[in-house]
Amino acid sequence: MHKHFKICLIISIAISILVGLYLKSKYDGQANLYWQQAVSLELITQTHQEEHFDLYLKAAKRGHALSQMMIAKFFDQGIVVQAEDQMAFNWYLEAAYRKNITAQYHVGKMFYTGRGVQQDFSLAHLWLKIAAIQNHAGAQYYLAQMYQNGEAVNQDLKLAFKWYLQATIKNHQKAAVLLGKAYYDGYSNEKDYKKIFEWNLLSAEKGAVFSQQLVAKMYQSGAGVNINKSESIKWFKMAAQQGNHKAQEKVANAYYFGAGVKKDLQKSFQWYKRAAAGNSSLVQYKLGQLYYRGIGTKRSVHQSFRWNLRSAMQNNIYAQHRVADAYHFGQGVGKDFKKALYWYQKAAFRGDVKAQNKMARAYQFGKGVAANSRKAFIWHEVAAKQGHVESQLYLGEALSAARGVKKDYDKAYSWYRAAALQDNAEAQNNLGNAYYFGQGIETDHVKAFKWFEKAAKQNHPLAQFMLGVMYHLGNGIKHDEKQSFKWTLLAAKQNIVRAQYNIGLAYYNGRGIKKNKLLSYAWINIAAQNGSAESKKFIYLLKIRLNKADIKLANKLSFEIINKIKSDHPVDVSQLYVKKIPAQS
Structure with missing residues (x-):
């Protein structure tokens, strides 16, 4: 019931608009005279804007559409009078009734944003469509947005694409950007990479950051255009110079690896530093690593710790490990085993196998926590299941010696084998012992010799013996x-x-x-x-x-x-x- 009422209301409003357009399309000669005086005065002098306003207002009150537009603009932008959204809307509406296309666009836009009037997508769509079919690029752009987002209309990506295209033809920059994106996202029902490239190149040349990045990526991948690393970096640079942090990271990577540009570690460092301001945890971590290793800049463990900590606070697992190491070894910060353990644990719980091993070793040797062979075994097991060879070796030894767990030669053999297959000499020697003495596996001197030989060739003394x-x-x-x-x-x-x-x-x-x-x-x-x-x-x-x-x-x-x-x-x-x-x- 409510839905039908709203449809009837919109139809009624539409009829009212059309009637209004007809009835208010004419103005008297005096209104035109006031308009001409205002325009002449404005051409002669840019001062005395109060006089311009008064003349435009007189013409506007007599139904002169262009004057009504000017008065709306005065209120909209706060020229001469105090900015007042509602007054701006009222005058735009008056001009819109008198067939002023720009005013119709502004009315639609204000209904869309809810500025100066209660937000109403249905009325926004109505006014924007009136202006759009009269070729107003701004109205076409907003109409495309409404079809794309399904605002007051059913979502229709084809219609969104159509209106973006119409606005782009009239050089609407934002529409050009979204048209390129629409091509890329397949709104046109065709994945024509050549067209995607062409439209995005057009908007990229006008300074659209999204399109600059997309053009760079297309030159990089060869989608819609031949691969050209130099052109790719050129466009990434253009986006980067506009402050786009993702593009800055791409440029930093290019200078670091010498991809598309001559390798330059100092420039790479500078771009990473700019990109880090974008709060990307990965970029902050990379910057921390550059400071730590002294790549492209003077080595500074203090700066390294600072950037790694910022990254770690954003849950970057690599940075969490580096912060833990910094506290562990006193690199750029005072030694603090408890804080080291705190960060190792954070990384360990998120699957960092090296951090899991370090948690195990902390409990194994009592570093930053009371020694606990049972907890050491548990953490070693977590790391071992992820393939950490030292933890696999530890489990084999712990199970052989009943350290933190019940003695179990069968399980010990399994873990020794896992580590031995990763070429760990100690595990290979222990596996040789298992076969030689029949611990966890049937005695087999041939296999024992095989594993002893593997370890011996890695210079393991007991295997050599x-x-x-x-x-x-x-x-x-x-x-x-x-x-x-x-x-x-x-x-x-x-x-x-x-x-x-x-x-x-x-x-x-x-x-x-x-x-x-x-x-x-x-x-x-x-x-x-x-x-x-x-x-x-x-x-x-x-x-x-x-x-x-x-x-x-x-x-x-x-x-x-x-x-x-x-x-x-x-x-x-x-x-x-x-x-x-x-x-x-």
């Missing part, structure tokens, strides 16, 4: 004393005590190497100094069989070897015994 043992025993591989000596020596040089003892025995027995009592003594002596009880006993026997000069020379050799080991491997791993593996005889 195990290869020496397996070549010596012929476990999982053909017996080969030369290969046994080769791998055992590599482990011995990395301070594996049992390997040092076995090398001493090899030199003593001539196993895989020519016999050499001095080198035998030297290596046995090194193992003894590193705490090997077997070596201490054996060194006693060797002293009986060597003269004082040989012992002195052997001790000198021991000293030289020890110094070499210390220089090559400064970390003390002297207590890394491999239990269950017998010394080679």
Whole structure:
């Protein structure tokens, strides 16, 4: 019922408008005289605008449409009189009834915006259409908006496109921009990229930022035009110089990578700095990284922290991690493990696998929080499931040693395997042990050898030692004393005590190497100094069989070897015994 009433009301108003247009289309001769006097006075002088106003007002009151338009303009813009929207609307309406197209447009626009009159989309549509069909570009633009948004009419993108096109033909800049966008969005029912490019180029040349960006993107992608990186950057620059922050970021990226322009890190930095004002968390993070690394600007960990913090506050996951690192290591801000943990946790909850690992390590070692092996295990598990190799290794070790969780060799094997497949040498060695000793998997010396070899080739000392043992025993591989000596020596040089003892025995027995009592003594002596009880006993026997000069020379050799080991491997791993593996005889 209400809907029918409104339709009848609109029809009634439309009839009233048409009648009004007819009845008020004429004015008397005196009105025209006042109009001519006002125009003449305005041509002669730009001052005495009060006199202009009075003459226009006299003509307007006598029904002169152009004078009514001028009076409306005075009230609209606050010229001579105080700006008053309602008075402006009333005079525009008077002129609109007298067929003034511009006034009809203003009436429609004011109904559309609700300025000077109660907002009414139906009446806005009516007046705008009257002006639009008389080729008023502004009215055509607003009419297109109404069809696009479905305001007082059913949404009709084809009609929106039609009116944008009509307004653009008359050089309406905003319509040209939206026409280009309409082509791009497919309002015309045709995805003609060539036309999209042509219309957007037209509005881009008139300074429309959206179109400048779209033209740049089309040159970049080759949609509707041949790929041209230089032209792409040219248009991004034009949009960037108008303050468009997304375009500024594009220009910054171009200078950073040398795409379409000569690489220039200083210019890249300057554009990132301008783009960061747009409050993009990603740009702020990038700027923080440039400050941190000193790229295109002087290195400043303080500025890096400042920009990363701004980005982190907007939930940029990378920036949250960097802020956490800054608090952790005291980079640009004082060390604060609790604050570091706060930011690591934020990033971790949002899926940052490295932050998850750092949360785990915090609980593992009690950094910024009380040590808790159970919570450490939980966080390591979260990271491990995302493929973090160190966390996968930790889970394997924790499950093997019942650290924060019940011992479970089967699960330990699974996690060792996951890490080993990512080429982690420690996990490969542990997987080798699992196959060798049958922990979580059936004993298989061939597979054990395979995994020990992978780790050994990555210079893992215990894996090298195990290869020496397996070549010596012929476990999982053909017996080969030369290969046994080769791998055992590599482990011995990395301070594996049992390997040092076995090398001493090899030199003593001539196993895989020519016999050499001095080198035998030297290596046995090194193992003894590193705490090997077997070596201490054996060194006693060797002293009986060597003269004082040989012992002195052997001790000198021991000293030289020890110094070499210390220089090559400064970390003390002297207590890394491999239990269950017998010394080679």
